[in-house]
Amino acid sequence: MPPKTSRKTASRQDRHIRKQGSGQILSASRKAAHAHTKKQADLKRSAKDEKTLRPEDAVRIVNLGGLDEIGRNMSYIEYKDDIVIIDMGFQFPEEDTPGIDYIIPNIDDLKPKKDKIRAVVITHGHYDHIGAIPYLMGKLGNPTIYTLKLTKAIIERRQEEFINAPKLNIIEVKYGDKKKVGAFELDFFGVEHTIPDSMGVVVKTPLGNIAHFGDFHLDRSNDGKIYHVGEMERVGKMGIDVLMMDSTNALVQGTGISEYEVVENIEKLFLEANGRIIIATFSSMLTRIGEMIRIAEKLGKKVIINGRSMKQNVQIAETLGYFKFKSGTIISVQEMNKHKPEKVLIISTGAQGEPNAGLMRIVNGDHKFIQIQKGDTFIFSSSVVPGNERSVQTLTDNIARQGAKVYNSKLIDIHKSGHAPQEDIKIVLDKVKPKFLVPVHAYYHMRFVAGELGKQMGIPEKNIKIIDNGVEMLLTKDDLEITDREIDTSYVMIDGLGVGDVEEVVLRDRLMLAEEGMIVIIATLNRKTGKLMKNPDIISRGFIYMRDNQQLLKDIRAKIKSIVNRIPRHQQVESDYVKALFREQVGQFVFKKTHRRPMILPVIIEI
Numbered sequence: 001m002p003p004k005t006s007r008k009t010a011s012r013q014d015r016h017i018r019k020q021g022s023g024q025i026l027s028a029s030r031k032a033a034h035a036h037t038k039k040q041a042d043l044k045r046s047a048k049d050e051k052t053l054r055p056e057d058a059v060r061i062v063n064l065g066g067l068d069e070i071g072r073n074m075s076y077i078e079y080k081d082d083i084v085i086i087d088m089g090f091q092f093p094e095e096d097t098p099g100i101d102y103i104i105p106n107i108d109d110l111k112p113k114k115d116k117i118r119a120v121v122i123t124h125g126h127y128d129h130i131g132a133i134p135y136l137m138g139k140l141g142n143p144t145i146y147t148l149k150l151t152k153a154i155i156e157r158r159q160e161e162f163i164n165a166p167k168l169n170i171i172e173v174k175y176g177d178k179k180k181v182g183a184f185e186l187d188f189f190g191v192e193h194t195i196p197d198s199m200g201v202v203v204k205t206p207l208g209n210i211a212h213f214g215d216f217h218l219d220r221s222n223d224g225k226i227y228h229v230g231e232m233e234r235v236g237k238m239g240i241d242v243l244m245m246d247s248t249n250a251l252v253q254g255t256g257i258s259e260y261e262v263v264e265n266i267e268k269l270f271l272e273a274n275g276r277i278i279i280a281t282f283s284s285m286l287t288r289i290g291e292m293i294r295i296a297e298k299l300g301k302k303v304i305i306n307g308r309s310m311k312q313n314v315q316i317a318e319t320l321g322y323f324k325f326k327s328g329t330i331i332s333v334q335e336m337n338k339h340k341p342e343k344v345l346i347i348s349t350g351a352q353g354e355p356n357a358g359l360m361r362i363v364n365g366d367h368k369f370i371q372i373q374k375g376d377t378f379i380f381s382s383s384v385v386p387g388n389e390r391s392v393q394t395l396t397d398n399i400a401r402q403g404a405k406v407y408n409s410k411l412i413d414i415h416k417s418g419h420a421p422q423e424d425i426k427i428v429l430d431k432v433k434p435k436f437l438v439p440v441h442a443y444y445h446m447r448f449v450a451g452e453l454g455k456q457m458g459i460p461e462k463n464i465k466i467i468d469n470g471v472e473m474l475l476t477k478d479d480l481e482i483t484d485r486e487i488d489t490s491y492v493m494i495d496g497l498g499v500g501d502v503e504e505v506v507l508r509d510r511l512m513l514a515e516e517g518m519i520v521i522i523a524t525l526n527r528k529t530g531k532l533m534k535n536p537d538i539i540s541r542g543f544i545y546m547r548d549n550q551q552l553l554k555d556i557r558a559k560i561k562s563i564v565n566r567i568p569r570h571q572q573v574e575s576d577y578v579k580a581l582f583r584e585q586v587g588q589f590v591f592k593k594t595h596r597r598p599m600i601l602p603v604i605i606e607i
């Protein structure tokens with residue numbers, strides 16, 4: 001019997017999911033997934049006599065986020081008195097959460113156990129893996145973080161922006177390092193990704209070894225050798241019971257292009273261009289940014305970095321020695337005009353058509369120093385995040401209209417994703433040979449397909465666990481069980497710099513305002529008689545253009561008058577009551593007339 005709280009959680013999640021456009025599909029898949037995991041749990045129970053496994057006798061594995069979404073990655077492993085957390089990321093908001101900056105993992109389940117947390121392992125410096133650190137570490141008793149050098153610097157730089165967040169205790173580790181934390185031993189290994197210093201971790205527990213690969217892709221040198229293949233083999237030799245594996249690109253066939261080919265293609269474009277080059281990419285693609293600066297230097301070009309986050313990342317990587325170029329290669333934007341256009345490379349954020357990013361300002365002519373010129377070459381070295389297709393297309397069109405050339409990865413291979421496609425996933429499965437496979441990251445379908453790949457590689461179906469956020473798994477000497485217990489993983493939303501205090505009511509209001517607009521009714525009433533002193537004022541925003549709808553305006557005024565007139569005379573004005581009447585009756589009236597439900601905001605002035 002699940003505890004009461006978990007049922008409440010489920011209904012909250014369902015409600016949340018239902019709000020989304022594709023809600024039915026999502027909740028259906030969640031239900032199916034749940035039925036599937038439940039069936040597995042039932043099978044286990046009947047096979048195991050009446051004896052039920054107690055969580056304290058097993059190693060608990062829980063994903064607080066990162067499943068059923070891209071981002072918000074956070075998992076933890078618990079055995080008796082010890083807990084290890086892996087990653088602490090945030091998720092960028094979705095369309096149904098207007099005005100929300102980020103969504104972070106829900107740690108209600110961990111808070112009462114914070115004294116047991118022995119380590120937080122951060123696999124790499126992307127925000128979907130580090131983003132929630134400033135918000136959550138204080139609430140978890142500020143446990144020690146274990147991570148690599150560059151990741152440490154990125155986390156520390158960001159922490160400086162949060163004045164009230166605690167000073168972090170970060171232990172820098174290297175590939176191959178081992179650390180004893182409580183009942184666990186951590187063994188860190190190298191993986192290839194789009195940012196230097198990416199790693200995975202093997203958590204050795206008294207009941208078995210759990211490997212988590214973080215985010216990874218495989219990359220090959222020009223003689224076809226896979227980087228870090230030795231690391232994978234080393235992990236395989238440890239004997240891996242549970243593999244938690246990045247499934248983001250499980251739907252993509254093949255092995256994917258190598259980064260050196262991407263870089264070669266970019267170099268070719270650099271050579272063909274005879275004017276300025278403007279490259280748009282993600283500030284998180286730090287490895288490629290470094291390569292682009294290197295090529296520019298080789299070709300005698302000066303580099304301008306456009307975008308705050310990108311500037312910060314490049315600076316950190318340069319200070320720590322990950323990037324090596326001559327002083328004077330990177331110049332400030334003010335120095336741009338001292339150089340011929342063909343000697344200038346601009347690397348910019350905003351490849352997704354984000355309204356506030358540097359690229360949008362250039363394209364719209366709002367940038368203080370950079371305007372598009374005829375002869376410019378724009379290169380989009382990035383993928384288009386699903387949902388952004390239209391804004392990226394508009395952006396591309398606007399560039400082309402102004403006479404510049406545009407290249408993207410549809411025209412030429414100038415992007416490699418940070419996540420392994422099918423054939424590379426199979427290579428990892430072959431090297432690591434896990435007993436149990438738990439696909440993590442991304443949506444259900446991708447995790448499901450990753451599970452299918454596991455089957456193809458010979459992992460028995462019953463050992464492949466396709467689970468959702470908040471599902472509890474128990475690892476014993478010979479099994480990995482899914483239990484009935486569900487951990488609360490409902491959204492915690494960050495609004496500006498305030499933490500997690502955006503209630504459902506606030507969200508509902510924002511949705512209503514965004515979709516339906518609002519009407520403000522200002523009514524001046526005689527305090528004693530409750531009569532209207534003058535014609536009520538009506539202001540509308542985002543609803544309909546009032547000037548063109550004089551009749552509706554008149555009708556609303558008449559409605560307000562009739563509401564006020566029906567209030568019993570000679571009675572002190574009860575303004576809350578009048579407001580409620582306005583909201584309800586004007587709301588209904590407007591709906592009847594327009595089939596829309598704007599938010600009604602009554603203001604009562606008593607004289």
Ligand SMILES: [Zn+2]
Pocket residue numbers: 124126193215418
């Ligand atoms: Zn990543």
